[in-house]
Amino acid sequence: MDEVVLERLIAITGRSYAKTTTAQKLAYSYDATANFQALPDLVLSPSSIEEVQEIVKVCAANGVPIVSRGSGTNLAAGTAPTSGGVVLLFNRMNQILELDEENLTISVQPGVITREINEVVESKGFLYPPDPSSMKISTIGGNVAENSGGLRGLKYGVTRDYVKGLKVVLPSGELLTTGGKLTKDVAGYDLTSLYVGSEGTLGVIVEITLGLIPAPKTKQTLLVFYDKLEKAAETVSAIIAAKIVPATLEFMDKGTIETVEDYMKIGLPTDCEAMLLIEQDGEPAVVTEDMKLIHQICQEKGATSTQMAQSAEEAEQLSTARRVALSALARKRPTTILEDATVPRSEIANMVRAIQEIAKKYDLLICTFGHAGDGNLHPTILTDVRDEDEMTRVEMAFAEIFNHAIQLGGTITGEHGVGEMKAPYLEWKIGTTGIELMKALKLAVDPLNIMNPGKIFAKDSKKRVVVHNG
Amino acid sequence: MGSLQAEKIRQSFVTHVDEDRLMDCMRCGFCLPACPTYIHSGHDETQSPRGRIALMKAVRDGVVEWDGSIEEAFDLCLGCRACEPACPAGVQYGTLIEETRDAIVSAKDQSLKEKLIRKGAFDHLFADQRKMQAAVKLVTFYQKTGLQKVVRKIGFLELFPSFMKDMERALPEPPKRKKEPGLQSPVQTKVAFFTGCLMDTMFKETNRNTIELLERLGCEVVLPKGQQCCGALQGHSGEMDRAKRNALANIQAFDDVDFDFIVNNAGGCGAFLSEYDRLFEGESPEVHAKAQRFVDKQIDISSLLVKLGIVAELEKLPSTEAVEIVTYQDSCHLRNVNGVTDEPRTILKAVQSSVFTEMPGANLCCGSAGIYNLLQPEMASKILESKMKEVKMIQASTIITTNPGCLLQMKVGVEREGLSSTARAMHLVDFIHEKIIQ
Numbered sequence: 001m002d003e004v005v006l007e008r009l010i011a012i013t014g015r016s017y018a019k020t021t022t023a024q025k026l027a028y029s030y031d032a033t034a035n036f037q038a039l040p041d042l043v044l045s046p047s048s049i050e051e052v053q054e055i056v057k058v059c060a061a062n063g064v065p066i067v068s069r070g071s072g073t074n075l076a077a078g079t080a081p082t083s084g085g086v087v088l089l090f091n092r093m094n095q096i097l098e099l100d101e102e103n104l105t106i107s108v109q110p111g112v113i114t115r116e117i118n119e120v121v122e123s124k125g126f127l128y129p130p131d132p133s134s135m136k137i138s139t140i141g142g143n144v145a146e147n148s149g150g151l152r153g154l155k156y157g158v159t160r161d162y163v164k165g166l167k168v169v170l171p172s173g174e175l176l177t178t179g180g181k182l183t184k185d186v187a188g189y190d191l192t193s194l195y196v197g198s199e200g201t202l203g204v205i206v207e208i209t210l211g212l213i214p215a216p217k218t219k220q221t222l223l224v225f226y227d228k229l230e231k232a233a234e235t236v237s238a239i240i241a242a243k244i245v246p247a248t249l250e251f252m253d254k255g256t257i258e259t260v261e262d263y264m265k266i267g268l269p270t271d272c273e274a275m276l277l278i279e280q281d282g283e284p285a286v287v288t289e290d291m292k293l294i295h296q297i298c299q300e301k302g303a304t305s306t307q308m309a310q311s312a313e314e315a316e317q318l319s320t321a322r323r324v325a326l327s328a329l330a331r332k333r334p335t336t337i338l339e340d341a342t343v344p345r346s347e348i349a350n351m352v353r354a355i356q357e358i359a360k361k362y363d364l365l366i367c368t369f370g371h372a373g374d375g376n377l378h379p380t381i382l383t384d385v386r387d388e389d390e391m392t393r394v395e396m397a398f399a400e401i402f403n404h405a406i407q408l409g410g411t412i413t414g415e416h417g418v419g420e421m422k423a424p425y426l427e428w429k430i431g432t433t434g435i436e437l438m439k440a441l442k443l444a445v446d447p448l449n450i451m452n453p454g455k456i457f458a459k460d461s462k463k464r465v466v467v468h469n470g
Numbered sequence: 471m472g473s474l475q476a477e478k479i480r481q482s483f484v485t486h487v488d489e490d491r492l493m494d495c496m497r498c499g500f501c502l503p504a505c506p507t508y509i510h511s512g513h514d515e516t517q518s519p520r521g522r523i524a525l526m527k528a529v530r531d532g533v534v535e536w537d538g539s540i541e542e543a544f545d546l547c548l549g550c551r552a553c554e555p556a557c558p559a560g561v562q563y564g565t566l567i568e569e570t571r572d573a574i575v576s577a578k579d580q581s582l583k584e585k586l587i588r589k590g591a592f593d594h595l596f597a598d599q600r601k602m603q604a605a606v607k608l609v610t611f612y613q614k615t616g617l618q619k620v621v622r623k624i625g626f627l628e629l630f631p632s633f634m635k636d637m638e639r640a641l642p643e644p645p646k647r648k649k650e651p652g653l654q655s656p657v658q659t660k661v662a663f664f665t666g667c668l669m670d671t672m673f674k675e676t677n678r679n680t681i682e683l684l685e686r687l688g689c690e691v692v693l694p695k696g697q698q699c700c701g702a703l704q705g706h707s708g709e710m711d712r713a714k715r716n717a718l719a720n721i722q723a724f725d726d727v728d729f730d731f732i733v734n735n736a737g738g739c740g741a742f743l744s745e746y747d748r749l750f751e752g753e754s755p756e757v758h759a760k761a762q763r764f765v766d767k768q769i770d771i772s773s774l775l776v777k778l779g780i781v782a783e784l785e786k787l788p789s790t791e792a793v794e795i796v797t798y799q800d801s802c803h804l805r806n807v808n809g810v811t812d813e814p815r816t817i818l819k820a821v822q823s824s825v826f827t828e829m830p831g832a833n834l835c836c837g838s839a840g841i842y843n844l845l846q847p848e849m850a851s852k853i854l855e856s857k858m859k860e861v862k863m864i865q866a867s868t869i870i871t872t873n874p875g876c877l878l879q880m881k882v883g884v885e886r887e888g889l890s891s892t893a894r895a896m897h898l899v900d901f902i903h904e905k906i907i908q
Contacts, residue, residue, distance in 0.1 A: 019516070021539030026528050027514075027521035032497045037533070045512075072515065073499045091513040113503075137499045263558045327498040327558035334493035336559075384493075 001041040001085070005062045009042060009086065012054045017092065019043035028069065028087045029080070033421055034335050035385055036077035040067065040087040047092040049167065049175060049206045056204060057173035059086060065453050068200045070110070070142025073134040075338060076419030078146065078199050083453045088204060090141050096120060097207070103181040105164055107209045110141025117210070126212040129156035132415070133323040141205050147197030149415030151279075151319060154373035155247045156213075158415065160196045167207035168195055171446040181209060194441075199417050200452035202445045216281035219247070220291050221315035223307040224298045225272040229253060229356070232274035233349035235301040236372045239278075240345060242297060244290050248279035249373025250322050256369040256380075259328040260321050268321065272304060276372065277322050279315070325369040326380060333365065333382035339398060340422075341405035342414030345375040354404045355379045361400075362393040376414035399462060402428060423458035435461075475578065476536040482577035483530040487569045492530070494561045495523045501563075504556035506835045507546050510852045516543050519553035519563050526570050544570055546849055548842055549706045550802035550835035551741075555809070564807065565748060571708030658688045659778065662729040662767075664720070664743060666736040667699040668874040679903035680735050680771060686907065687778040696723040700734075702742035702803075703841060705749075717746050718757070721764045732764065735771040735899055737801025737873035741808055744768045770804055771899055772813040772872060783906060784820040794824035796901070797866040799857070799880060801873035802835045814872055814898055821905055827864045831857070836871075838879030850879075858883045861893065869895045 010018040019025065025039045041064075046052045059066050065085030072079050081087050090111030097107040099120065106121060106128070114135040121128050131150035132138055138148070144166070149158045165179030179185055179192040195202060226232045236249055252260065252275045261268040268275070276298070280290045291308075298306060309315035330336045343351045352368065355377070359366035370377035379401055381394050402412045402425050412418075412425045427435050439457060442449075501519040502508050508518040515521040516539075525543055528534045544567065551564045661684055665677050681691045698716045705713035720743070724732055734740045746761045769777075796818055804810045811833070818826045837843060837853030861869060861883070869884070871877045880895035896904075 022534050022537050023525055023539035023543045024516045026525055026534050027516040030497060032499060071499055137502050324558035327500050330496040330559035336496040
């Protein structure tokens with residue numbers, strides 16, 4: 001980056017809030033995605049919307065890329081500054097602005113940690129349902145930009161379902177305000193929705209208004225173990241078919257259970273093939289009735305054992321066990337690469353079976369966990385980036401998993417985003433028509449392509465080999 | 471810095487820092503909220519475990535060239551290892567930062583400032599118990615002659631950085647010489663006592679109280695001759711050869727199968743002692759086996775006291791109207807390395823004449839971190855300041871610790887906040903001794 005431009009940018013935040021050293025740039029060169037890393041030219045921590053606007057204007061005038069970054073927990077290389085430029089941090093824009101109990105909304109700056117929002121609203125008897133596994137670390141700005149999911153997606157939906165309004169600094173530096181504390185709003189295109197999940201490619205989100213719901217009165221947590229993967233998957237479909245919508249319906253396979261138990265040491269049986277974590281919340285009588293029915297369905301589908309959490313602490317421990325699954329899997333091999341393939345929930349058993357076959361075909365270690373109730377699985381390949389031959393097989397396996405998911409009516413990513421990692425596969429899901437429309441949108445909003453360049457859209461799409469099975 | 475020196479350091483990273491250990495980190499960021507320097511720097515990734523591991527790897531792989539900013543990122547690490555229990559992937563961060571410091575020290579001359587402190591501390595004090603005792607004699611002289619008061623009056627301490635001043639005010643009163651106590655009850659458990667260099671000099675009273683308590687609970691306590699400083703401070707600062715030298719001497723000194731336990735009363739030492747086996751990985755099987763035997767017998771004083779039934783003893787004591795609010799500041803290494811969190815609290819809760827109140831953030835480092843408070847006074851001060859806010863909030867009159875560094879730091883905190891008339895910092899052993907024996 002040009003020295004003069006660099007100094008102009010630094011002057012906006014002041015030198016104390018600009019990071020320029022080798023160590024600082026390296027520390028912002030990655031996110032949680034294996035194998036993507038590049039140094040930014042500068043890391044800035046603006047303190048206000050005005051400062052963000054000024055930064056964007058200088059960048060626009062000089063063609064400098066901007067990567068907005070929360071806590072860098074992205075799993076699709078969405079926050080790796082692979083084109084260099086400025087990394088924008090929100091560690092100084094981290095205030096809860098207003099909790100409006102009459103309108104059931106909370107307005108926040110993008111740098112607030114997700115968990116903090118959960119805690120603040122819960123203390124007032126409300127619930128902000130989206131709870132991504134990284135909620136103790138991730139920022140709400142990151143969650144909105146990625147449209148993050150979580151463990152309660154089945155019953156309560158994802159981040160998009162709670163974003164009511166946004167303030168966004170456009171690539172021109174102008175400030176856009178969308179939506180508001182409204183339950184109804186059809187004034188033109190739904191720009192709020194456009195920005196949710198736009199992965200930082202259309203502007204910088206600088207303020208967020210979220211909707212809340214009254215907190216459910218009670219919650220029960222059940223663990224169910226199986227000696228066959230398919231039985232767990234069938235249970236999932238059967239529960240939904242019985243017209244019960246649990247708050248949480250999570251799945252872990254044997255390999256995942258082993259590593260989680262290795263870390264947590266809470267006595268999970270490591271000799272079973274699969275486990276479901278099921279939670280229901282709501283009115284006490286309804287919860288009890290639902291859990292009774294769920295329990296019965298689990299038995300019918302051949303569960304080997306079940307275990308009901310006896311206290312809130314135990315329930316919390318079990319959710320934590322599920323949340324740490326991905327990181328715990330890193331114990332197995334040097335490199336952890338996970339996917340986010342999602343299918344209609346009725347196809348979950350087929351997808352689980354396909355993943356097993358693909359692992360065998362390419363001789364790879366794949367462990368799977370995920371939001372079974374949402375049809376959102378996280379097949380995770382445990383490998384070693386230093387082994388070129390194995391990495392080639394990893395890539396082929398992923399292509400086949402994507403392919404299979406799409407054939408089952410699914411998608412390449414359920415909640416992690418496209419980022420740079422899955423960009424070559426986007427066309428498989430949305431076709432050339434979809435790509436062209438999305439590119440036209442991007443060009444209209446960000447003609448200079450300064451907002452998180454290289455993400456969502458790949459230079460070249462992967463060639464899709466459609467394999468018809470059976 | 472010249473690229474020749476940078477290349478030398480890179481090579482040193484290749485030799486000293488284990489690549490597989492680095493690869494264990496998958497960069498999920500679960501360590502971030504557990505890291506005191508990340509929190510106190512306003513969420514600066516450069517000052518986080520994930521950032522530091524990425525830096526280690528980048529230096530090793532030649533992705534970046536070594537410079538002062540990278541060194542600063544490593545220097546600012548407290549080494550509290552709170553990131554380890556927070557890490558689902560099981561990354562051995564403590565070993566990585568030790569390997570890193572070893573790599574740096576091996577490759578380059580230490581900076582003058584640090585060299586002076588290290589030379590004083592390692593070569594003259596910690597390596598040699600007699601010198602340590604001599605140093606304490608000086609402290610005694612300084613305190614007992616009244617020189618302390620004079621010095622404070624004339625403002626000689628203005629010459630020191632402000633932190634050294636507080637530290638000086640917080641120095642413990644050295645003990646009066648007393649005769650060693652004899653046995654008091656029939657022996658059931660044979661315990662070898664690792665006295666620790668700081669504990670055996672500056673906090674000699676605590677060691678004496680430790681022995682008295684253990685004997686009261688029916689132990690035979692032996693103090694094996696030839697034991698030395700555990701080597702932790704050297705190990706944490708990249709002086710791995712010196713650390714191993716001390717470790718070997720200790721393993722020899724305690725190589726007696728008769729002991730049921732080897733007990734220590736300093737969390738920092740205990741953690742390092744319990745990882746002696748790692749120091750001798752890949753060396754002669756005989757030495758490694760000895761190290762393993764040593765490790766297997768390690769126990770900290772709070773766990774041993776609980777095992778020996780201290781809780782029942784305390785509950786027997788008459789209950790008075792409790793006015794004293796007592797709280798516990800975790801020793802990072804006791805908590806994060808040895809996983810001991812409940813025992814000290816269980817003991818304190820059993821004391822009838824005081825009320826135990828949990829301090830928010832008690833699990834977070836106090837900023838002492840070995841000699842960190844001397845090397846990084848700014849960050850250490852920030853951390854201590856927020857710690858003392860919590861102390862005031864819960865209105866604690868007694869802050870209990872289980873490690874000499876933490877104890878000194880808490881004493882500094884009490885002094886600095888002007889709380890010395892209402893609050894005190896004590897070692898767990900001294901507090902219990904006060905309740906049971908005195």
